[in-house]
Amino acid sequence: MxxxxxxxxxxxxxxxxxxxxxxxxxxxxxxxxxxxxxxxxxxxxxxxxxxxxxxxxxxxxxxxxxxxxxxxxxxxxxxxxxxLTINELAKRDREKIKKAYEGSPKEIQTILRATSRILSELSKQAAVVLLPKLSQTIFKRIQFVRVNQNRVLTILVAESGIVQSFLVHIDEDISQDELNKYSRYLSESLKGLSLLEVKKRILKEMEEERILFDRLLRKAIELSKKALQVGLDETDIVIEGQTNLLNYPEFSDVEQMKKLLATFEEKTKIIRLLDKCLSSEGVHIILGSEAEFQDVQDMSLISSTYSRGGDILGALGVIGPTRMDYSRIIPLVDYTAKLLSQIFEDE
Structure with a gap:
């Protein structure tokens, strides 16, 4: 039927x-x-x-x-x-969102934190933003910083502005001068590739005999391989406004309150939900039990992807009670995602 x-x-x-x-x-x-x-x-x-x-x-x-x-x-x-009829987002809300990005530094993490804050403020719900995976971003440069004789801090910088750092353990002491040489060599050789392509290139280089005769190349490749084995496919989220949900009667009970806050502590579940949105552009709505919030059934997610140059970078959304005002929040999420994509496009 x-x-x-x-x-x-x-x-x-x-x-x-x-x-x-x-x-x-x-x-x-x-x-x-x-x-x-x-x-x-x-x-x-x-x-x-x-x-x-x-x-x-x-x-x-x-x-x-x-x-x-x-x-x-x-x-x-x-x-x-x-x-449901979806109307255009009110002009005053559009202006507030635009203003939230004015004067912000161009680093992508800063922009995405501003996105989460303004979404939470205007929706009166919890806002989440999924950061791009490092493996999907374009490599700009790599920097190695000596911490001590057995550890090197690796700093990866993507063209999108994402900065990620990892501690790498090494078997021998390497001077900072040597590390600077490795950084320059790799930054010049691999710039413009995706970090996934960088990893593949490094593994391919290691299979070629010529690195045996080039000490600089060999050391740089070995160190970068260790660095790229750490967290390349991991991602993270920015969450704002969880306490907004405590204003709703359905979450005011002490036990429900505890379950609600615990849900936001388990970021992996929220990341999995937002990952589902990455396969296609546009607004996605995951309702109640569909959202896999086992302890808090009466909670839903409205999300949309943001992109750059036609490539989906990540997703943003609003989490709230299933009875949230979809007629207002859907255009809010949609407009914010499109504006964010435009900001990245214009950089």
Whole structure:
């Protein structure tokens, strides 16, 4: 049974009214509320019958026998995919987002932190930004810094502005002068390649006999191989505004509060969710149980990718209760992602 083929205009009108009122109040919605506030030309009895039909279709349910109705997971999905109207983001919000980037340093991490802050501020929810994976970025330069006789700090700088550092353990002491030579050689030889291509090039170089006769090349290659074995495919996220969610009644209970904050501590789950968005551009909405937040079921994610030169770099999004205002937050996420892509394009 396909819901889209069954619902008539009145069914959709009632479902929309229930969703909108539930978003605003967080309370189960009764037929009298719908008749008084949203569909004033129809009696509460008629609306009650429509709501009963929607309940049979698993689009609404009663949390308590004497209560009104709230949307089910299927009801939310149908509302978002088939009923919700998305308007352009308000001009004042567009201006605030643009202003958030003014005067910011051009380093990508700084830009992405600003993105997370403004998304959290305007959405009144938690905002997350997935940083690009190092393996997907274009190599600009590498710097080796001697820490002590057995450790070297490796600093990788990508064209996108990402800076990542790793501690590398070495078997012999290498002077800073030697390390500078390695840095210059590798930076000149590998500039313009993706870091994944850099790693492949280094492994290929190691297989060629000529490095046996070139001490500088051999040492540089060996050191860079160790550096690139550390964290090349790891990524990270910036999170802002987790405490905004504590303003919602569904998260105000002490136990729910603990579960909520613990969810944000487990960054790997959020990273996995945002990773799902990287396969295609545009807004993605992951609802409730789809979001794999096992301890906090009533939480959803609205996300979109950001890119540079047509290549997807990462994703950003808003995490909030399933009853968040999608009509406002979807254009907020969409506009921010497009503006961020434009900023990277113009650099």
């Amino acid at each position: 396909i819901v889209q083929e069954i619902l008539g205009p009145r069914d959709k009108q009632v479902l929309e009214a229930v969703v909108i009122d539930y978003i605003r109040t967080g309370d189960p919605v009764g037929s009298r509320t719908v008749a008084k506030k949203y569909i004033t030309d129809v009696s509460p009895a008629t609306i009650r019958n429509v709501m009963a039909d929607l309940e049979e279709l698993n689009l609404l349910y009663r949390p308590h026998a004497s209560a009104g109705r709230v949307p089910t997971a299927l009801g939310w999905r149908y509302y978002i995919d088939s009923i």
